[in-house]
Amino acid sequence: MFAAQSNRTNTALELSFKSDPRYISRLSSLAGRIFPEADMKHWHSTGNALLLRDPTARRILIVNNQKLQLQTLAFDTITKRLDHHVKLIDLAANEFDLKQFENASFTAAGFLDIGMSHREMNDLMFGTYFRPSGVYSTVCEKLSDSNLTMFGEKNGYQLDLYITPMTVDQVLATFDAITNLEHFADPKLFDSGLKDIRSTVEGDACYLRVHLHKPDLSAFEIKPFISESNTLANSIADNAIKLLKSLPT
Secondary structure: OOOOOHHHHEEEEEEEOOOOHHHHHHHHHHEEEEHHOOOEEEEOOOOOOOEEEEEEOOEEEEEEOOHHHEEEOOOHHHHOOOOHHHHHHHHHHHHOOOOEEEEEEEEEEEEEOOOOOHHHHHHHHHHOOOOOOOHOOOOOOOOOOOEEEEEEEOOOOEEEEEEEEOOOOHHHHHHHOOOOOOOOOOOOOOOHHHHHHHHHOOOOOOEEEOOOOOEEEEHHHHHHHHHHHHHHHHHHHHHHHHHOOOOOO
């Protein structure tokens, strides 16, 4: 489902590691090595963080003294250039002499168009993910909205799953609240890209966020982690929508 609606799905890959003050001084060296390889035309440094931006491809890379984060505004952006992105991660890991990451996570959040209105999706939540709405009448009548949060495991990954039907206003407010959204654009006077993406997701949608994470990941395991978590997130999204519609999974 994420793959089929890639332009309606944003992602974040985050690799965290134990903080070390020496990393701050190494950021300038990393900037000199990573910028020529990154294929990102904009960069910015605050002294304790390095930001690389590629507004055309809607991706940004942030490195500081305790984490590396790669964000995109399309589901397939990271895997389309998987070897390229792994190389950038390797450059940072080598500069900081990192052999292990304390935690690795991949998050995909989609404003999925499943051909239903907010009301229709909300009605389906009761009877699939929740008990029929009438069961709750002594607590709340005329249920108008719902959301589901699950925490568990899937295929060896820790999983946080969030599902909620959204009205157009909720969709736009959630889109506008995407972390670092302003960094995905060229100067506002010259870039209509974010407005175009915002228009793409505008409308009632099933908002589905999949957060997959693993502790203690070796630097050599980054490439399979990205591939596997991307595939798994897409599969979870597919099955979550099938469950909502009472379809076989």
